[in-house]
Amino acid sequence: MTVDNAASPPTSLAARIDALPATRPLWIFISLLALGGFFELFDLFETGYISSGLVADHIFHVGQAGLLGISDQAAFASVTFLGLFVGASLLAPFADRYGRRLTFIFALGWYGFFSLLMAFQQSSEGVLLCRFLVGIGLGVELVTIDTYLAEWTPTRLRSKAFAFAFFVQFLSVPAVALLSWWLIPQQWLGLAGWRWVIIIGALCSLIIWLIRRQLPESPRWLMEKNQVQAAHRIMMDMEKRCGAPINTALPLPSSQRKAKGNFRDIWSPKWRKRTVMLMVMNFFQAIGFFGFGNWLPTLLSGKGASLSHSLGYAFLITLAYPLGSLLCTLYADKFENKWQIVGASLMTVVCGTGFALTQQPWMMIVCGFLITYSNAWLTYSYHAYQTEIFPTAIRARAVGFCYSFSRLSTALSSILIGVILTSAGSRAVVLFIVFSMLMVVLSVAIFGPTTRGKDLEDI
Numbered sequence: 001m002t003v004d005n006a007a008s009p010p011t012s013l014a015a016r017i018d019a020l021p022a023t024r025p026l027w028i029f030i031s032l033l034a035l036g037g038f039f040e041l042f043d044l045f046e047t048g049y050i051s052s053g054l055v056a057d058h059i060f061h062v063g064q065a066g067l068l069g070i071s072d073q074a075a076f077a078s079v080t081f082l083g084l085f086v087g088a089s090l091l092a093p094f095a096d097r098y099g100r101r102l103t104f105i106f107a108l109g110w111y112g113f114f115s116l117l118m119a120f121q122q123s124s125e126g127v128l129l130c131r132f133l134v135g136i137g138l139g140v141e142l143v144t145i146d147t148y149l150a151e152w153t154p155t156r157l158r159s160k161a162f163a164f165a166f167f168v169q170f171l172s173v174p175a176v177a178l179l180s181w182w183l184i185p186q187q188w189l190g191l192a193g194w195r196w197v198i199i200i201g202a203l204c205s206l207i208i209w210l211i212r213r214q215l216p217e218s219p220r221w222l223m224e225k226n227q228v229q230a231a232h233r234i235m236m237d238m239e240k241r242c243g244a245p246i247n248t249a250l251p252l253p254s255s256q257r258k259a260k261g262n263f264r265d266i267w268s269p270k271w272r273k274r275t276v277m278l279m280v281m282n283f284f285q286a287i288g289f290f291g292f293g294n295w296l297p298t299l300l301s302g303k304g305a306s307l308s309h310s311l312g313y314a315f316l317i318t319l320a321y322p323l324g325s326l327l328c329t330l331y332a333d334k335f336e337n338k339w340q341i342v343g344a345s346l347m348t349v350v351c352g353t354g355f356a357l358t359q360q361p362w363m364m365i366v367c368g369f370l371i372t373y374s375n376a377w378l379t380y381s382y383h384a385y386q387t388e389i390f391p392t393a394i395r396a397r398a399v400g401f402c403y404s405f406s407r408l409s410t411a412l413s414s415i416l417i418g419v420i421l422t423s424a425g426s427r428a429v430v431l432f433i434v435f436s437m438l439m440v441v442l443s444v445a446i447f448g449p450t451t452r453g454k455d456l457e458d459i
Contacts, residue, residue: 025243034164046197054194080411082407085135095400096221108137109137145165146384149161150395265398321375341381
């Protein structure tokens with residue numbers, strides 16, 4: 001009697017994950033992961049909006065009157081990204097040691113607590129200290145979400161899942177713009193509007209923290225730790241939830257030689273070029289992404305728009321973040337992530353040049369909308385890409401280390417952009433962003449590997 005091998009269920013863990021159907025439970029799971037990133041982006045993008053409220057309350061000061069001898073707005077952005085740098089580079093490796101789920105839950109709770117504490121500070125010293133601590137939690141959070149998502153998603157859906165996840169996350173950008181537009185000019189219950197923007201984000205994140213405690217651990221991480229039975233139980237539960245055939249056979253361990261999970265592993269001959277490529281890419285893409293996003297109201301004001309008009313224009317422009325990510329789900333898996341990163345960066349170059357040259361409000365909105373769309377496109381593609389090109393044992397460590405350079409560059413460029421804006425104007429800031437995106441194009445196009453259609457274990 002012959003056995004029909006074609007009808008045999010997949011036995012390797014990667015094959016079982018690839019066999020999961022794209023049913024509603026799988027997309028709900030992806031959405032729950034994405035909700036943590038929603039509050040990271042909410043917090044990051046509120047930087048540019050609440051600063052005006054802090055200045056109006058005489059907590060922040062402009063120019064050399066600031067706490068560090070520079071504008072407190074620039075210092076606020078800078079300490080945020082210094083915290084993100086510390087979290088991503090030093091604490092993200094805990095996700096490789098203690099698991100994706102535990103690190104994920106800890107980071108979100110940390111962010112919610114210190115964000116809520118920041119809302120009640122009365123001095124620039126207190127706000128900046130809390131902001132630094134908030135940044136540490138956020139730095140761990142997004143790296144863990146990326147590794148978690150990459151390891152749970154079938155190969156055929158990986159880029160699409162990242163695009164959908166960032167659709168959910170980017171809903172936070174118009175949300176914080178709208179809340180800021182509405183709340184910052186007002187006071188509620190004796191509290192200034194900027195405090196309510198922070199409080200709303202913090203309380204909502206703590207609610208999501210309670211919901212997401214039920215998320216399962218990454219089975220790939222469990223297999224890496226030789227917890228085969230636990231990985232098997234979790235896979236059977238997910239197969240049942242998604243309506244896939246339940247495989248009762250234990251998953252087979254990978255035949256590949258495993259990395260030990262040490263920092264020096266990311267500098268081994270196999271991974272060294274990828275590490276350097278991602279360091280360069282992250283350093284420069286963050287200048288383009290956060291340089292435009294965090295300074296958007298200020299850039300618009302610098303081009304002649306009033307504060308109320310600049311916040312209104314900013315809200316219209318930020319709609320491109322979720323809408324762009326949703327549109328990207330239509331083609332995310334049809335092209336190499338490497339070339340999507342290049343295409344999105346070139347789009348920022350073209351539209352950023354247009355934004356720098358125009359003085360017409362409708363053209364500012366169109367160019368700003370297209371820059372924002374290209375940023376959304378770039379974001380999901382590089383977040384997916386950098387989790388694909390390292391093995392499970394060092395994925396969080398490698399991604400966290402490389403990603404931390406985006407945080408470091410933004411901490412430095414937040415001050416530099418403030419100087420450029422003061423000395424040379426908003427047009428020079430946009431040209432600085434355009435140059436940074438050209439560096440992204442060169443690093444990824446020349447040195448980036450291909451990943452489309454490959455299991456994580458085979459890249």
